Amino acid sequence: MEYSAKTIIPVSILSILLISFSVNFASAEPVPEWVKNTALWYGEGIISEAEFLNMIKFLIENNVIVIETLEKQVPKILNAEIFIPNGNFDVTGAGFYSPLNLEIPAGTTVTWINDDSVPHNIQSIGEKGKVIQLFNSPPMNTGDKFEFxxxxxxxxNYFCSFHPWRVGIVTVS
Ligand SMILES: [Cu+2]
Known part of the structure; x- marks a missing residue:
């Protein structure tokens, strides 16, 4: 059976309302007696829709109907850091990027921090080890940061163009 647009649209609206609001009828405030009459009169066509809606507005304003908006899903802000350690420039030393292979979920902002005594940069490199324009920092002095x-x-993969023997990896899952 095919669902016509007429069927689908109201169902979608209902779903949106269900997701957007959680209506709590079990409020501390009791439903006033006159509400019954107003609802009855509206049903019988004695009072207008505007009056009926005013009644609902009254119930909301007086906490008889409590509408709680669900907490919005705030996207997690993911951050990670890679340190360029002191001595990183020295080809004979063990001053590897820390971590050398950073593993992160997609959406993570990575900050490189130059903790070395000399300037470095971060240049993304392609499969053949050549610089590609993906994440490319200017020269970073001691204490400078670069983020992507x-x-x-x-x-x-990335390296430092001043010290191309220093290659690091960021693995994004
Ligand atoms: Cu360098």
Missing amino acids: TFEESGVY
Whole structure:
């Protein structure tokens, strides 16, 4: 059986309302007696829709009907850091990026921090080890930071163009 647009649209609206609001009728405030009459009169066509809606407005304003909006899903802000350690420039030393292979979920903002005594940069490199324009920092002095947000999963390599023996990896899942 095919669902016509007429069927689907009201169902969608209902779903949106169910997701958007949680109506709590079990409020501390009792339903006033006159509400029964107003509802009855509206049903019988004695009072107008505007009057009926005013009644509902009254019930909401006086906490007889409590509408609680559900907490919005705030996207998690993901952050990670990679340190360029002191001595990183030294080809004979063990000053690897820390961590050397950073593993993060997609959407993470990575901040590189230069903790070395000399300037470095961060240059993304492609499969053949050549610089590609994906994340490319200016020269970073000691204490400088550079950040990039990885939106897509994959394995990303980078190096420092001043010290190309220093290659690091960011793995995004
Ligand atoms: Cu460097």
